[in-house]
Amino acid sequence: MTSVLRPRRSRTLTAVMALYLLYTLIPLAWLVxxxxxxxxxxxxxxxxxxxxxxxxxxxxxxxxTYDNGIFLRWLGNTLLYVVVGAGGATVLATAAGYGLAKYxxxxxxxxxAVVLGAIAVPGTALxxxxxxxxxxxxxxxxxxxxxxxxxxSPFGLYLIWVYAVDAIPDEMMEAARIDGAGEIRxxxxxxxxxxxxxIVTVALFAVVATWNNYFLPLIMLSDPNWYPLTVGLNQWNxxxxxxxxxxxxxxxITGSVLTIIPLVIAFLFLQRFWQSGLAAGSVKQ
Amino acid sequence: MTSTVGPxxxxxxxxxxxxxxxxxxxxxxxxxxxxxxxxxxxxxxxLSLFRDQAFFGGTVFVGLGNYTQALxxxxxxxxxxxxxxxxxxxxxxxxxxxxxxxxxxxxxxxHAAGFFRMVIFLPYAxxxxxxxxxWGFIYGDHFGLAADLNHLLGxxxxxxxxxxxxxxSIGNIVTWEFVGYNMLIFYSALKVVPPDxxxxxxxxxxxxxxxxxxVKLPAIRGAIVVxxxxxxxxxxxxxxxxxxxxxxxxxVITTYFTPNMYAYNLSFAGQQYNYSAxxxxxMGVITAIIAYAVQLxxxxxxx
Numbered sequence: 001m002t003s004v005l006r007p008r009r010s011r012t013l014t015a016v017m018a019l020y021l022l023y024t025l026i027p028l029a030w031l032v033x034x035x036x037x038x039x040x041x042x043x044x045x046x047x048x049x050x051x052x053x054x055x056x057x058x059x060x061x062x063x064x065t066y067d068n069g070i071f072l073r074w075l076g077n078t079l080l081y082v083v084v085g086a087g088g089a090t091v092l093a094t095a096a097g098y099g100l101a102k103y104x105x106x107x108x109x110x111x112x113a114v115v116l117g118a119i120a121v122p123g124t125a126l127x128x129x130x131x132x133x134x135x136x137x138x139x140x141x142x143x144x145x146x147x148x149x150x151x152x153s154p155f156g157l158y159l160i161w162v163y164a165v166d167a168i169p170d171e172m173m174e175a176a177r178i179d180g181a182g183e184i185r186x187x188x189x190x191x192x193x194x195x196x197x198x199i200v201t202v203a204l205f206a207v208v209a210t211w212n213n214y215f216l217p218l219i220m221l222s223d224p225n226w227y228p229l230t231v232g233l234n235q236w237n238x239x240x241x242x243x244x245x246x247x248x249x250x251x252x253i254t255g256s257v258l259t260i261i262p263l264v265i266a267f268l269f270l271q272r273f274w275q276s277g278l279a280a281g282s283v284k285q
Numbered sequence: 286m287t288s289t290v291g292p293x294x295x296x297x298x299x300x301x302x303x304x305x306x307x308x309x310x311x312x313x314x315x316x317x318x319x320x321x322x323x324x325x326x327x328x329x330x331x332l333s334l335f336r337d338q339a340f341f342g343g344t345v346f347v348g349l350g351n352y353t354q355a356l357x358x359x360x361x362x363x364x365x366x367x368x369x370x371x372x373x374x375x376x377x378x379x380x381x382x383x384x385x386x387x388x389x390x391x392x393x394x395x396h397a398a399g400f401f402r403m404v405i406f407l408p409y410a411x412x413x414x415x416x417x418x419x420w421g422f423i424y425g426d427h428f429g430l431a432a433d434l435n436h437l438l439g440x441x442x443x444x445x446x447x448x449x450x451x452x453x454s455i456g457n458i459v460t461w462e463f464v465g466y467n468m469l470i471f472y473s474a475l476k477v478v479p480p481d482x483x484x485x486x487x488x489x490x491x492x493x494x495x496x497x498x499x500v501k502l503p504a505i506r507g508a509i510v511v512x513x514x515x516x517x518x519x520x521x522x523x524x525x526x527x528x529x530x531x532x533x534x535x536x537v538i539t540t541y542f543t544p545n546m547y548a549y550n551l552s553f554a555g556q557q558y559n560y561s562a563x564x565x566x567x568m569g570v571i572t573a574i575i576a577y578a579v580q581l582x583x584x585x586x587x588x
Contacts, residue, residue, distance in 0.1 A: 014397075017386070093314065096311045099308070100311060104307070105307045131552070132562075214414045215524060230414040237421075256418055259415055264407065
């Protein structure tokens with residue numbers, strides 16, 4: 001007998017889902033296989049078969065050395081934007097979400113309404129006015145132009161808010177107050193640990209958003225030395241077109257693979273945390 | 286049922302007297318938020334009320350003149366109707382695929398469900414730019430899979446970058462990127478459907494499909510509404526995919542292919558900052574109205 005909650009496994013369903021799996025994986029397989037080819041092989045051999053030479057390591061070497069190693073510089077920029085931008089976003093969202101969940105103060109509802117409204121405002125629609133504003137402030141073409149807008153994560157604030165309401169009992173805060181702890185000390189010593197799964201989730205999604213960010217750095221930066229990987233890769237790709245075309249398809253492809261790997265690893269290793277964090281968020285939705 | 290999106294409840298015992306200290310925690314967020322969200326919004330609205338003077342230089346106050354111009358602008362409507370069509374076709378397909386995947390993984394009938402969940406989610410970790418570059422190569426007739434397929438068939442049967450197919454091709458990229466993300470939202474919501482409700486349905490003789498339709502689907506309505514709103518916003522903001530593919534299909538993808546591309550190109554190619562801000566605001570208002578309407582409708586059906 002199989003119960004309702006533990007029914008027999010179905011081969012048909014597994015087969016149908018496997019088709020979907022192929023749709024997900026074939027483009028990635030194409031990308032990884034292409035990263036092992038030389039540029040001539042790339043143009044002459046079928047997409048899903050390997051070329052005459054296994055050139056992956058050669059391609060990786062070229063990716064890091066092409067144009068005086070600008071790829072390494074872009075990687076460093078991306079890391080800078082991720083650490084400061086996504087890190088800052090996590091700190092701000094955690095503190096604010098906690099403050100909104102556990103304290104009652106005038107304007108609390110207004111903050112909530114404004115932040116939810118902000119989620120609905122098209123982020124890219126804000127980009128042009130932000131660019132104009134930042135150019136008046138002299139921030140254009142500096143890392144700050146990319147970092148400052150990355151510091152705000154309305155979704156992160158919402159997630160911490162719903163998480164904190166239940167994760168931190170009022171009694172725990174009261175007990176700490178009786179022990180003479182101030183509000184900031186309570187936050188640092190008592191609540192941060194309780195919020196950990198929520199914080200990991202917010203951090204991970206902020207890291208993905210910053211790592212993958214394209215539109216914002218595209219409009220804020222014109223100096224290639226400040227580009228993140230995304231903008232840089234697209235610039236390499238665009239290089240193949242025009243009068244002085246210098247196609248470096250094999251580098252664009254290898255660079256793309258190198259750009260994906262860190263995030264995939266982060267998601268795989270932190271799976272347990274972010275899935276529980278997301279589940280907690282969805283209970284309240 | 287729980288409400289869709291609303292302020293989480295606060296315990297009655299929350300300390301009113303200490304309430305004001307809550308601002309210590311909220312203030313840093315609020316300051317940066319004001320600088321990056323509110324200030325640009327106000328600035329954009331200010332910009333939208335002025336117009337450059339062609340001959341004399343400087344700007345002149347035109348009131349709502351830019352707005353009447355935008356509402357009569359054929360390029361703007363062309364872009365708007367294109368994303369509307371995109372939204373009407375792509376969003377239902379993507380969300381339906383995500384729902385089916387979530388139900389399949391949640392059904393406990395799947396072999397290696399954890400593996401499926403992880404792989405289907407994988408594209409979300411791929412940067413949008415990389416996803417578009419990758420699909421762009423695959424679509425291309427130089428060395429992509431489309432070229433291989435045409436070679437195999439001996440004719441130019443597959444033309445993903447032609448005028449007739451470009452919107453479908455973009456829809457495919459967006460679907461590939463976001464099915465997994467939406468699947469995860471639905472799956473997280475499914476995991477917390479009380480097991481006794483599902484058992485009760487089974488005792489009443491409901492089969493798998495019937496249980497999905499009458500127990501699970503209503504239980505995750507909130508998640509579906511949220512995913513729909515995010516997808517609608519995403520469609521109206523469509524930019525990265527067409528903008529990057531433009532280098533492959535410059536004659537098919539215009540500078541006003543989507544409203545966002547129009548606003549971008551008005552600013553950065555045309556230096557028409559005032560009009561660009563107007564287009565951005567009009568799109569923002571339309572998006573907010575539609576997102577709000579979807580949320581209201583989602584809530585009403587719950588009762």
